[in-house]
Amino acid sequence: xxxxxxxxxxxxxxxxxxxxxxxxxxxxxxxxxxxxxxxxxxxxxxxxxxxxxxxxxxxxxxxxx
Numbered sequence: 001x002x003x004x005x006x007x008x009x010x011x012x013x014x015x016x017x018x019x020x021x022x023x024x025x026x027x028x029x030x031x032x033x034x035x036x037x038x039x040x041x042x043x044x045x046x047x048x049x050x051x052x053x054x055x056x057x058x059x060x061x062x063x064x065x
Contacts, residue, residue, distance in 0.1 A: 004049045017042050017051060025049075031057075 008016045015022045022029060025044040031037050037053030 004044075004047070007049055015042060017049070020051070031055075 022042040028041040038055030
């Protein structure tokens with residue numbers, strides 16, 4: 001039984017939250033295609049857990065030449 005509702009720790013050590021698998025709390029990953037945001041993170045602060053999307057999907061990284 002998890003201390004946080006909707007959060008399940010898998011045997012591999014990953015975290016499943018509302019059907020989405022994350023490497024851990026506060027570790028960003030790419031958002032699925034079709035999402036308006038580019039990245040998502042499962043944020044945890046104290047007893048609060050929330051999935052946060054950030055980054056504009058259409059913006060590119062121009063550091064590569």
